[in-house]
Amino acid sequence: xxxxxxxxxxxxxxxxxxxxxxxxxxxxxxxxxxxxxxxxxxxxxxxxxxxxxxxxxxxxxxxxxxxxxxxxxxxxxxxxxxxxxxxxxxxxxxxxxxxxxxxxxxxxxxxxxxxxxxxxxxxxxxxxxx
Numbered sequence: 001x002x003x004x005x006x007x008x009x010x011x012x013x014x015x016x017x018x019x020x021x022x023x024x025x026x027x028x029x030x031x032x033x034x035x036x037x038x039x040x041x042x043x044x045x046x047x048x049x050x051x052x053x054x055x056x057x058x059x060x061x062x063x064x065x066x067x068x069x070x071x072x073x074x075x076x077x078x079x080x081x082x083x084x085x086x087x088x089x090x091x092x093x094x095x096x097x098x099x100x101x102x103x104x105x106x107x108x109x110x111x112x113x114x115x116x117x118x119x120x121x122x123x124x125x126x127x128x129x130x
Contacts, residue, residue: 035109045062064076065095
């Protein structure tokens with residue numbers, strides 16, 4: 001599932017369920033953070049940028065460059081050789097931000113994300129009705 005199909009789903013939910021922009025963004029971020037926690041163990045070093053009106057969705061993982069062979073946590077740290085594949089002038093101690101594509105999460109994670117999103121939307125609906 002590409003960003004475009006996912007964004008279409010966001011718009012459909014927003015229109016059909018009469019959810020305001022702020023609430024939709026909050027639900028989306030919550031769902032994506034839960035998916036990132038399952039995939040990477042933590043979501044602390046991720047930035048999620050959502051603009052449901054324009055259809056923009058970006059996930060950025062921030063890691064610190066460490067010497068080759070000294071990475072203790074691949075989610076928080078990136079080895080110098082790997083960082084230099086992204087940009088050749090990285091040095092030890094610098095921060096690296098790299099975009100995480102939806103396809104990088106895997107098919108199952110995306111399907112679970114979609115199901116979780118639907119569940120949160122219905123949960124939001126039921127709390128507003130009662």
